Amino acid sequence: MLNKDLVLGIDIGGTNTAFGLVDRAGVPVHSGTMPTGAGDTPEIFIERLSQAIDRLISTFPFSFRLLGIGIGVPNAHHVRGTVEKSVNLNWGESVNLVSLVRRYYDIPVSITNDASAAALGEMYFGKARDLKNFIVVTLGTGLGAGIVVDGSLLYGASGFAGELGHTVVDPQGRTCACGKRGCLETYVSATGLVRTAVELLSQQNAASQLREADRDQISSKLIFELALEGDNLALDAFDRTACILGMKLADAVAHLSPEVIFLAGGLSSAGEILLRPVRRYMNDFLFRVYRGTVTVSLSGLNATTGMVVGAAALIWQKLEAEKIYSAGGEIL
Secondary structure (H helix, E strand, O other): OOOEEEEEEEEEOOOEEEEEEEOOOOOEEEEEEEEOOOOOOHHHHHHHHHHHHHHHHHOOOOOEEEEEEEEEOOOEEOOOOEEEOOOOOOOOOEEEHHHHHHOOOOOOEEEEOHHHHHHHHHHHHOOOOOOOOEEEEEEOOOEEEEEEEOOEEOOOOOOOOOOHHHOEOOOOOOEOOOOOEOEHHHOOOHHHHHHHHHHHHHHOOOOOHHHHOOHHHOOHHHHHHHHHOOOHHHHHHHHHHHHHHHHHHHHHHHHHOOOEEEEEOHHHHHOHHHHHHHHHHHHHHOOHHHOOOOEEEEOOOOOOOHHHHHHHHHHHHHHHHOOOEOOOOOEO
16 A cells, blocks of 8 residues: 555535545545535534544554645536535625635545546446446435436536436425425435334324434334334335336437436445335336336445445546546556
């Protein structure tokens, strides 16, 4: 590990921010986390983040060169380097995140939507290395989608393609932090799963260990643990979540016809409890010409560090595109 070349990958979520030093093989060699503090201004957040990064670097036991920083964050504009109208962050209309980070680190910095970063990670280091058309759906505090078409990330005319979480399930449905009603992420996400379970508790009289918990203690993790134990209400919450996700994935297939849809992020850690019904419901909703052409799979990246690796893939891609890093692995 002496004199190793590394990049820093940062995944900024609505609840927590994860970061890590990642090598060219996509291996996170040293990592950390901190609360995002969604109410913080971007300036305060970046100051706290830089302090956490400096602590991480100071405890890394080997010498290395930090070549760049890749950041995955909701509502990022890859070209402008900005985060715009973020739903789960109190950052106003627009903030130039690249400029803020470069106040602390005079090295290349690149940002993109967190789900797009996850798609890059899947393409470089996961199960999508041999795929040209796929979607990565990230299931965390919200829901995002990174779309790869003909081997390239899809950004669209606005630069914000892939906001699957803000397509509408029910126009009169749940309120969303974006200001709309019935957005997919209000039903299919870690927070959406909790909302479903709480609704079921009030609608049903069925016995459930969830009734023993205070409402503010019910989490997606608790629902998953009880589902594993066979709790019927917890299983019902997962089934309803899977049904809605399967329906919207079938819509995405009609638009994009991917080879594989990968599920990533915290909620995907539920594994087969979520995956099995999602596959079934998606197949039910698919236009028949697409049946047998697309599969749903869990991400090939580690559920804990995968988003950081995806952000690292973004900066590795930038460095290679700018010919800072040669094919042989030497700094030019």
